[in-house]
Amino acid sequence: MNAVEGGGSRAQQAAARVRPALQRDLAALGLEYGGAVFMRIFKREAELELWLAGKDGRYQLFRTYPICTFSGGLGPKRRQGDRQAPEGFYRVGLGQLNPASSYHLSFNLGYPNAYERANGYTGDFLMVHGSCVSIGCYAMGDAAIEEIYTLAEAALRQGQAAFEVHAFPFRLDDAALAAARASPWFDFWSELKPGYDAFERERQPPRVRVENKRYRIGEG
Known part of the structure; x- marks a missing residue:
C-alpha cells in the first residue's frame, strides 16, 4: 500500500475544507482548479510562492505563504544529518505526495536530485510539510x-x-x-541564478539539466 492509498481520507478532508475558497480565489484571477502548479521557496524571506499556469501557458502568482520554519541556514544541503534545508531545482510527482505524513500532509522534494547525486551529497526524505518543526525540511503550518x-x-x-x-x-x-560575493556559496548561487532569471523573464519554469556536476539552464 503506498502513501497516497494509505492516507487518502486526510487529504480528502483537507480538500473539502479548502477547495471552495480556493476555487473562488482562482476564478477571480482567471485561473482554474487543477491547473498546472509551480513553486518557489526563498529561505531568507521565509516565503513559498505558489504559481498556477494561466490559459496562455504563462504562470501567475496565486499565493505567497510564510514558511513557519526551516532548519539550518543559507546554503545547500550536502550530507545526511547536517540539518540543512535543501536549495536547488526539484520535481515532484504524484508518488512523492504523502497524505499520511506525521506532519499532517507533505510532499517529498526529491532530494538528492541529479546535481546532488553527481556531487556526492547524501540525505533523503526532505519535505515540504505541515506543522511548525523542521529537521532539514520546510514546515508550512x-x-x-x-x-x-x-x-x-x-x-x-x-x-x-x-x-x-x-x-x-x-x-x-x-x-x-x-x-553575497563573500559567501562560500556564491559560486553555487551563481549556478541557480539563471534559473531564477529565466522564470522572472518568461513566467515558465526553464529546462534544468546537470553537466559536469553543475546546473545548466535552458529555455523551455
Whole structure:
C-alpha cells in the first residue's frame, strides 16, 4: 500500500475544507482548479510562492505563504544529518505526495536530485510539510499545507506529470547576489541564478539539466 492509498481520507478532508475558497480565489484571477502548479521557496524571506499556469501557458502568482520554519541556514544541503534545508531545482510527482505524513500532509522534494547525486551529497526524505518543526525540511503550518497540497494534488491528478519546486537562498536579483560575493556559496548561487532569471523573464519554469556536476539552464 503506498502513501497516497494509505492516507487518502486526510487529504480528502483537507480538500473539502479548502477547495471552495480556493476555487473562488482562482476564478477571480482567471485561473482554474487543477491547473498546472509551480513553486518557489526563498529561505531568507521565509516565503513559498505558489504559481498556477494561466490559459496562455504563462504562470501567475496565486499565493505567497510564510514558511513557519526551516532548519539550518543559507546554503545547500550536502550530507545526511547536517540539518540543512535543501536549495536547488526539484520535481515532484504524484508518488512523492504523502497524505499520511506525521506532519499532517507533505510532499517529498526529491532530494538528492541529479546535481546532488553527481556531487556526492547524501540525505533523503526532505519535505515540504505541515506543522511548525523542521529537521532539514520546510514546515508550512497545517493551514497553509492544506491549500498547497490540495492544489498540487489536483494539478497532478488533472494531468501535470510533475511540478517543479525551485528552492533559493533569497531572491536572486543582481544586487542581492552581488552582496553575497563573500559567501562560500556564491559560486553555487551563481549556478541557480539563471534559473531564477529565466522564470522572472518568461513566467515558465526553464529546462534544468546537470553537466559536469553543475546546473545548466535552458529555455523551455
